[in-house]
Amino acid sequence: MKISIVGATGYTGAELLRILASHPAAEVLYITSESQPGTDINEVYPHLTRFYNKTLASLADLDKIAIESDVIFIGLPHGHAMEVGRKATAANPNIRIIDLGADYRFKNHDVYEQWYKVPHTHKEAQAVYGLTELNRSQVREAAIVGNPGCYTTASILALAPLVQHKLIDLTSIIVDAKSGVSGAGRSLSLGSHFTEVFESVKAYNVAGHRHTPEIEAVLGELAGEELVISFTPHLIPMPRGILSTCYARLKEGVSPEKVDEAYDSMYGSEYFIRLLGRGGYPATKNTRGTNFCDLGWHIDKRTGRVIAIAAIDNLVKGAAGQAIQNMNVMFKMEERTGLDNAPLYP
Ligand SMILES: NC(=O)C1=CN([C@@H]2O[C@H](COP(=O)(O)OP(=O)(O)OC[C@H]3O[C@@H](n4cnc5c(N)ncnc54)[C@H](OP(=O)(O)O)[C@@H]3O)[C@@H](O)[C@H]2O)C=CC1
Numbered sequence: 531m532k533i534s535i536v537g538a539t540g541y542t543g544a545e546l547l548r549i550l551a552s553h554p555a556a557e558v559l560y561i562t563s564e565s566q567p568g569t570d571i572n573e574v575y576p577h578l579t580r581f582y583n584k585t586l587a588s589l590a591d592l593d594k595i596a597i598e599s600d601v602i603f604i605g606l607p608h609g610h611a612m613e614v615g616r617k618a619t620a621a622n623p624n625i626r627i628i629d630l631g632a633d634y635r636f637k638n639h640d641v642y643e644q645w646y647k648v649p650h651t652h653k654e655a656q657a658v659y660g661l662t663e664l665n666r667s668q669v670r671e672a673a674i675v676g677n678p679g680c681y682t683t684a685s686i687l688a689l690a691p692l693v694q695h696k697l698i699d700l701t702s703i704i705v706d707a708k709s710g711v712s713g714a715g716r717s718l719s720l721g722s723h724f725t726e727v728f729e730s731v732k733a734y735n736v737a738g739h740r741h742t743p744e745i746e747a748v749l750g751e752l753a754g755e756e757l758v759i760s761f762t763p764h765l766i767p768m769p770r771g772i773l774s775t776c777y778a779r780l781k782e783g784v785s786p787e788k789v790d791e792a793y794d795s796m797y798g799s800e801y802f803i804r805l806l807g808r809g810g811y812p813a814t815k816n817t818r819g820t821n822f823c824d825l826g827w828h829i830d831k832r833t834g835r836v837i838a839i840a841a842i843d844n845l846v847k848g849a850a851g852q853a854i855q856n857m858n859v860m861f862k863m864e865e866r867t868g869l870d871n872a873p874l875y876p
Pocket residue numbers: 536537538539540541542543562563564565566604605606607608610630631632678679680712713714715716717844845848849
C-alpha cells in the first residue's frame with residue numbers, strides 16, 4: 531500500500547511513521563509539513579533515523595500525492611482536514627482517507643459546528659466513525675474514516691457493553707479521564723510547559739470538553755436514544771497514556787455476572803481489548819507503545835454503581851494505532867498487521 535501522511539511533523543504523524551516502519555505491506559510515499567517543507571524527517575524526528583530517507587513535501591503537491599497514493603492519513607488540527615479530504619477525493623476518487631482529527635467524526639454536522647466553531651465544508655463525504663471494534667463492517671467499506679478521539683476511544687470502549695446490554699441508567703454516566711501531555715500535540719502552548727505540568731495534576735475544560743458530544747453520539751446510537759454524560763479530563767505529568775474511569779448506576783436487579791457477560795460477549799474475541807475482568811486494574815504502563823485497550827470493572831454494592839476503567843496509549847489505540855488498524859480493515863488485511871508489538875515496560 532502506498533501511504534502518505536499529511537501533517538507528518540506532529541505527534542500523531544510521527545507515531546504513524548514509527549508504526550508503519552515495521553508494517554510489512556506499507557510503503558510511505560509522501561509526508562507533508564507546511565512549516566518545514568524540504569526538511570529531512572530525521573532532522574525533525576531523530577528517533578526515526580535508519581527507518582526513513584525522506585524529505586517533507588507540502589500541501590501544494592496534494593493533487594500529485596492523492597493520485598499516487600492508496601491511502602492518506604491526515605494528522606492536522608481540526609478544521610483543516612476537511613479541505614484536504616475534499617481536494618484529495620476530487621483528485622483521486624479511489625483514494626482512502628483516514629483523518630485522525632475531529633472533522634469526519636460527526637454524522638450530525640450541526641453538532642460538529644456547534645462544538646468546534648468552524649463551518650463543515652465537506653458535508654457530502656460519507657465518512658465512517660473509526661472505532662474499529664464497534665464499526666468494523668462499515669470501516670471495511672469506507673472511503674473516508676473519522677478516527678476517534680483519544681479520550682473517546684478509552685471511554686466508549688469502557689462503557690459500550692453496559693450501554694448495549696441496557697444494564698445502566700443512562701442519566702447516570704460520569705467519565706473521569708486522565709491524559710498524558712502528548713495528547714495536546716507538539717505545538718507550543720503555556721499549558722504544556724514542563725514547569726506547568728511536572729509534579730501537578732489538573733482538570734480542564736470541565737463541562738465543556740469537545741469529546742463530550744462524541745462520546746454521547748456513539749453511546750446514544752448504541753442505546754437507541756439520546757443521552758448526556760458528565761466528562762472531566764485531567765492533564766497528568768507523563769508523555770503518553772490515558773486512563774478513563776467511568777461510573778454509572780446499575781439498573782435494578784442487574785447482577786455482577788450479567789455485567790461480566792456483557793464485557794465477555796462484546797470483547798471476548800477482540801485481540802486489542804484485553805479484559806482484566808471484574809476487579810481488574812488497568813494501568814497506562816501496561817499499554818504503552820501498543821494498540822491495546824486494557825479494561826477492568828468493579829461493582830460497588832453500597833452505591834449500586836459499576837465503575838469501568840480503561841487504559842490506552844493515546845498516540846496508539848487513541849490515534850495512530852487505531853488509524854492503522856482501520857487501514858488494515860479497509861484493505862482486507864489481518865487487523866494486527868504492524869501492530870502486534872508488546873508494550874514497553876516498565
Ligand atoms: N495527540 C494525540 O494524542 C491525539 C491527537 N488527535 C488529533 O490528531 C490531529 C493531530 O494531532 P497531533 O499530531 O497531536 O498535533 P500536533 O500539534 O503535534 O501536529 C499538528 C500537525 O499539523 C500541522 N499543522 C498545524 N497547523 C497547520 C495548518 N494551519 N495547516 C496545515 N498544517 C498544520 C503541523 O505541521 P507543520 O507545522 O509542520 O506544518 C503538524 O504536522 C489533531 O486533530 C488532534 O486533535 C487525535 C487523537 C489523539
